[in-house]
Amino acid sequence: MRTLAQDIAKNIGGEITIKGWLHKKRLLGGLNFISLRDRSGxxxxxxxxGEEVEKLRGLQIGTILSVQGNVIEDDRAPGGAELHDPTITVMVEVTDEPPIEIDKPISHKSEHLDTLFDNRPISLRNIHEQAIFKTKDIVCQITRNYFKEHNFTEIHTPKLLAEATEGGAETFTLDYFGKQATLAQSAQFYKQMMVGVFERVFEIGSTYRAEPSATTRHMSEFITIDCEMGFINFDELQNRLGDLIITIVNESWEQCEPHFKSWNVTKAQLPDSAEDIPRITIDEIHEMYFKATKTDYRGEDDTHPEEERWICEWTKKNKGSDAVFVTGWSAKNKTFKFYHKADTANPDFAERADLLFRGVEIVTLSMRQHEYKKLVSQLSAMGGNPDAAGYAAYLSAFKYGMPPHGGFGLGLERLVEKLFKLNNVKEASLFPRDINRLAP
Amino acid sequence: MRTLAQDIAKNIGGEITIKGWLHKKRLLGGLNFISLRDRSGxxxxxxxxGEEVEKLRGLQIGTILSVQGNVIEDDRAPGGAELHDPTITVMVEVTDEPPIEIDKPISHKSEHLDTLFDNRPISLRNIHEQAIFKTKDIVCQITRNYFKEHNFTEIHTPKLLAEATEGGAETFTLDYFGKQATLAQSAQFYKQMMVGVFERVFEIGSTYRAEPSATTRHMSEFITIDCEMGFINFDELQNRLGDLIITIVNESWEQCEPHFKSWNVTKAQLPDSAEDIPRITIDEIHEMYFKATKTDYRGEDDTHPEEERWICEWTKKNKGSDAVFVTGWSAKNKTFKFYHKADTANPDFAERADLLFRGVEIVTLSMRQHEYKKLVSQLSAMGGNPDAAGYAAYLSAFKYGMPPHGGFGLGLERLVEKLFKLNNVKEASLFPRDINRLAP
Structure with missing residues (x-):
């Protein structure tokens, strides 16, 4: 029988066997101790x-051990207990010294990230590093539970597509049995088609962007939390997203507080109700930013990264919220995509909002044009060909009846990055991919 | 306030509003009725x-309606109640007749599958068709819950890889910023590396195989339920998989019985305990099949599809199990991969088992070679170059300590196909991909 590290305090006074990796070794002569790592800590x-100390001398960090010993209460030890008088058995030998130290936090300074990523199979053995990914796991669970509670159906949409119907410049292409295929830049069309079937759908899946530059905000492969729902209006859609974010922040904090604390991060501040998450227009942000900094972006179509950081700080300070909806997107410029929907009462504006969280955009949300004829004409007006094969199935969903609907895509790694206040989205990916990195 | 179809019986005697798609229309003069579809049914x-009947005359199937009416108890109606005296409002007009009928089961005969798939956004509006995918959703949920209960960490591994280190012939390649990348044929290396970090990991993710032929058993893109665990032996690993399959079958039947019954399928028969799932060697199967049919595959390395069907029928009849483990895989022929592990007590054989379920292989499971030096020598012996960049990170995990471990990959669509006793794995994919199909 094997006991896990997290359960040893339940066995105080008893003899147990634990199995895991030799994580740390201190042979000081008078006081010799080791730590052993298993999946629980x-x-x-x-x-x-003496003979056990001798056994340890030649052992490298990473050696797989089975250790039998007596559990002694000790408040200073992790878990409130430690093992004494051990009998140590080597299960798997390790002869080489690991390339990086894993018993203390590894530097995440930008100049050290390549070392971190190059050595991922080893660097992730660091408990501090694991905190990010154990939390990411929990965030996925919370998110799925949330969607299931609200009657969403989980779908799996294809990532191999015939044509890049959205965008195109940032698309990976490949040979598909002699034809050209592209990798999905989003689940956009497919999740919309599935509104016609299941009304409410979600997917947590891979997304591909051939991002031509290395930034702290972009990867070429990442995970998107996609959601789409029918019979909803713009306001309800924003509240749905706001409610999801509040749920993720609260529940991840409940379940992962020690992980967050190991990174010295505080819990994000959010209102109790999604309706109280501030909603500010692009023009208002430009105006506020100009007044505060004299930098003039007034009249521009989109917000700038420094404005996004600034408005988040302002909102946190003045409205008690780490999240803010950016609204007031024009329906008359290039930010308006053919599948977006203009506000019926105010057709100059799109029913679109971006959610900024801790200084960065993590979600784009919009109502979609659900009326077939208007959708076709919006597509044509923006230079698309409604008769192209790539649009056939998508448009057919509308031709044969689609309700008012909208949805959003939330970058999982960006969200986790911001929950941990990391500086680079790649730190929240097990094996990040960008223009310079395709391995390990 | 909108009431869902599934909740109308809770409102007998009351007036409600429902919203959804016009699903069926019968205007017979004396008795006029329609059905409306929403996400719940x-x-x-x-x-x-008369005026409401008039309103209906011109309406196409698929029209989005809002209907206010009185709920009347009626045992013959789906849900035990129906709406009377409705006021019908058209929310979204539909002018064209749908290309396929959606109010009765659509043919799944092989010659009709193209029609089914070409019209996916519409054909999935069929309730009968939805049953497959609502069950698939539940199967994913059951599977994740199972893994979480047993302390597995969910991971996301990259699908863009530098090299095709496993196999190669069936790999999609793409241009990755001027370099060549491949699409992951499996999460094999990555999930193993993560055993060194989390001990127990799982992933439900996309898998790509450039299958050069169109069969009923293969797709070029599909979802794999991947799992890998450390500190386990071959027998425990088979029991873990068996237990998962028993859990999926039992719980999906509990939650989705009406879906299965709408396809006239019965619940798969399995023993109560995973230990009682039959385990039969390849040689035994060849021998039994020869005795029964006089077709002689004795001495061959692998089982034939007809043997797989035959042994499943035999096992069901004689052992009361729709599942059977095929064991006795040689460690001396091409079925043995470099990362497999031979049985220490009997080195001619691999610690590998395939799980057959209702006549088809749905899982390959194996213990992995966890000792660094042996792994390197197995890789070299099979023509791999341990110094190649593609193996560096993978091998480093072993160099710095990996416990005994093993895992399996379970094809989600094959599993769902077999739960519904479908004839083609593509019927269990929303948007199937094969050599002939890349759209919709």
Whole structure:
């Protein structure tokens, strides 16, 4: 029988066997101890017998051990107990010293990220590093539970597509049995088609962008939390997203507080109700930013990254919210996509909002044009060909009846990055991909 | 306030509003009724007033309606109630007749599959068709819950890889910023590396195979349920998989019985305990099949599809199990991959098992070679170059300590196909991909 590190305090006074990786070794002569790592955490082991100390001398960090010992209460030890008088058995030998130290936090300074990523299989053995990904796992769980509670159906949409119907410049192309295929830049068309079937759908899946430059905000492969729902209006859609974000922040904090604390991050501040998340127009942000900094972006179509950081700080300070909806998107410029919907009461504006969180855009949300004829004419007006094969199935969903609907795509890594206040989205990816990195 | 179809019986005697798609229309003069579809199912609506009947005349199937009416108990109606005396409002007009009928089951005969798939956005509006995908959604949920209950961490591994380190012939390649990249044929290396970090990991993600032929068993893009766990032996690994399959079959039947019954399928028969799932060697199967049919595959490395069907029928009849483990894989022929592990007590054989379910292989499972030096020598012996960049990170995980481990990959669509006793794996994919199909 094997006991996990997290359960040793339940066995105080007893003899147990634990199995795992030799994580740390301190042979000081008088006081010799090691820590052993398993999937649940660390155990501290006091090694007293001379022959056991001798056994340890030649062992490298990473050696797989089975350790039998007595559990002694000790408030200073992780988990409130440690093992004494161990008998140590080597299960798997390791002869080489690991390329990086794993028993203390690894530097995330931008100049050290390549070392971190190059050594991922080893650097992730660091408990501090794992905190990010154990939380990411929980965030996925919370998100799926949220969608299931609200009657969404989980779908799997194809990532191999015949044509890049959205955008095109940032698309990966490949040979598909002699034809050209592209990798999906989003689940946009497919999730909309599925509104016609299941009304409410979600997917947590891979997304591909051939981002031609290395930035702290972009990867060429990432995970998107996609959602789309029918019979909803713009306001309800924003509240749905706001409610999801509040749920993720609250529940991840409940379940992962020690992980966040190990990174010295505080819980994001959000109102109790999604309706109270501030909604500010692009023009208002330009105006406020100009007044505050004299930098003039007034009249521009989109917000600038420094404005996004600034408005988040302002909103946190003045409205008690780390999140803010940017609204007031024009329906008359290039930010308006053919599948977007203009506000019926105010057709100069799109029913679109971006959600900024801790200084960065993590979600784009919009109502979609659900009326077939208007959709076709918006597509044509923007230079698309409604008769092209790539649009056939998509448009057919509308031709044969689509309700008012909208949805959003939330970048999972960006969200996790911001929950941990990291500086680069790649730090929230197990194996990040960008223009310079395709391995490991 | 909108009431869902599934909730109307809670409102007997009351007046409600429902919203959805016009699903069926019967205007017979004396008895006029329609059904309306929403995400929860169908509602039957008896239309009596002349002006409302007039409104309906021109309406196409698929029209989005809002219907206010009185809920009347009726045991014959779906849900035990129907709407009477409705006021019908058209929310979204539809002018064209849908290309396929959606109010009765659509043919899944092989010659009709193209029609089914070409019209996916519409054909999936069929309730009968939806049953497959609502069950697939539940199967994913059951599977994740199972893994979470057993302490697995969910991971997301990259699908864009530098090299095709496994196989190669069936790999899609693409241009990645001037370099060549491939699409992941499996999460094999990555999930193993993550055993060194989290011990137990799972992923439900996309898998790509450039399958050069169109069969009923293969797709070029599909979803794999991947799992890998450390500190486990071959027998425990088979029991873990068996337990998962038993859990999926039992729980999906509990939650989706009406979906299965709408396809006239019975619940798969499985023993109560995973330990009682039959385990039969390849040689035994060849021998039994020869005795039964006089077709002689004795001495061959692998089982034939007809043997797989035959042994499943035999096992069901004689052992009461729709599932059977095929064991006795040689460690000395091409079925043995470099990362497989031979049985220590009997090195001619691999610690590998395939799980057959209702006549088809749905899982390959194996213990992996976890000792660095042996792994390197197995790789070299099979013509791989341990110094190639593609192996660097993978091998480093072993160099710095990996416990005994094993895992499996379970094809989600094959599993769902078999739960519904479909004839083609593509029927269990929303948007199937094969050599001939890249759209919609």
């Amino acid at each position: 660390l155990v501290q082991i006091l090694v007293e017998k | 169908l509602v039957q609506i008896l239309v009596e007033k």
